[in-house]
Amino acid sequence: MRTTFNLQKLIRPNIAALKPYSSARDEFTNASENMIFLDANENPFENGVNRYPDPQQRILKKRLSELKNIPTDQILLGNGSDEVLDLIFRAFCEPGKDSIITLPPTYGMYSVLAGINAVQNKEVLLTPNFELNIAAIKNAFDLHTKVLFLCMPNNPTGNIFSEKDVIELVKSFSGLVVIDEAYIDFSTQNSWISKIVDYPNLIVTQTVSKAYGMAGIRLGICYASSEIITVLNKIKPPYNINELTQQKALERLEDVANIKTEINSINEEKRYLSKALLDIDWIMKIYPSEANFLLIKVDDADKRYQELIANKVVIRNRSSQPLCNNTLRLTIGTKEENKRLIKAFKAL
Numbered sequence: 001m002r003t004t005f006n007l008q009k010l011i012r013p014n015i016a017a018l019k020p021y022s023s024a025r026d027e028f029t030n031a032s033e034n035m036i037f038l039d040a041n042e043n044p045f046e047n048g049v050n051r052y053p054d055p056q057q058r059i060l061k062k063r064l065s066e067l068k069n070i071p072t073d074q075i076l077l078g079n080g081s082d083e084v085l086d087l088i089f090r091a092f093c094e095p096g097k098d099s100i101i102t103l104p105p106t107y108g109m110y111s112v113l114a115g116i117n118a119v120q121n122k123e124v125l126l127t128p129n130f131e132l133n134i135a136a137i138k139n140a141f142d143l144h145t146k147v148l149f150l151c152m153p154n155n156p157t158g159n160i161f162s163e164k165d166v167i168e169l170v171k172s173f174s175g176l177v178v179i180d181e182a183y184i185d186f187s188t189q190n191s192w193i194s195k196i197v198d199y200p201n202l203i204v205t206q207t208v209s210k211a212y213g214m215a216g217i218r219l220g221i222c223y224a225s226s227e228i229i230t231v232l233n234k235i236k237p238p239y240n241i242n243e244l245t246q247q248k249a250l251e252r253l254e255d256v257a258n259i260k261t262e263i264n265s266i267n268e269e270k271r272y273l274s275k276a277l278l279d280i281d282w283i284m285k286i287y288p289s290e291a292n293f294l295l296i297k298v299d300d301a302d303k304r305y306q307e308l309i310a311n312k313v314v315i316r317n318r319s320s321q322p323l324c325n326n327t328l329r330l331t332i333g334t335k336e337e338n339k340r341l342i343k344a345f346k347a348l
Helices: 058-067 081-092 109-116 134-140 163-172 224-234 243-253 257-279 301-310 335-347
Strands: 075-078 099-102 120-123 145-151 176-180 202-207 219-222 283-284 293-298 327-331
Touching: 058 243, 058 327, 075 081, 075 224, 081 099, 081 109, 081 145, 081 176, 081 202, 081 219, 081 224, 081 301, 109 120, 134 163, 163 176, 243 283, 257 283, 257 293, 301 327
Parallel strands: 099 120, 099 145, 145 176, 176 202
Antiparallel strands: 075 219, 202 219, 283 293, 293 327
């Protein structure tokens, strides 16, 4: 059964009534070579960054629109995915009243942002096989539950959830379903962007930090209906994506062939590592991964983590996460780094 979705009922009243700040560059977009700009109190001496950046990142969005086959009015850019996620909280979740649902073990910033925004985080654990517990998730829905967060591929487990299960949740939930696709480019599964047209309560977030190799420029991407994007645009900072980030991202997005080569290399190295780690006797299990990392179960995660640090190899100990006792998460490195990792493992 499909639940009726009403976006207007989800928006916080103060946000719905808000008149957004209008920057100088918002008010004027049709520039020509003969014009002078004396509207924004900028330094007039050209150095490449003396002017404020385009607050709507039009050129960059146009390129993303071409790559993802989605209209530009259904794209919002943030200062990293964390800003995008924070905007969702601020637009739709009333502090001290509303709640979200997260599915541990999962990305930790959902919980942190809930705390920052004074929003209750209702945690529903995944099954022991890291699958969705549909009945428990549905049982957690109530009138004040505004957002359900699904990380796919999931961090730190690396797996993809069943499409059938996800669709069931999207259809049965009257709030927003945010699918965090930070690692989707490494997966054999298709993005959920193409399904936004079918499900108006669906939001898909992506990033250029992982597969595109631009973690340092902090650029997150939100894909949703134009109505949702309009709401988020009302509250985003006017110049949240700086000029250097826009230029660097656009430059990188013109190099699709090289990006694909790097993704293929990372996936090939992941297969190599998965096989090589089978020879390490203190590794109990290697979990299947659709991301650029592997989650492994070991005999003593705290001990192995410290031993690897002593060998100048830095990984993540995920043992504090639910269902992840004695697990380590390993990012896939270069061929040389992965060989060094295996050497360090074998030396323990």
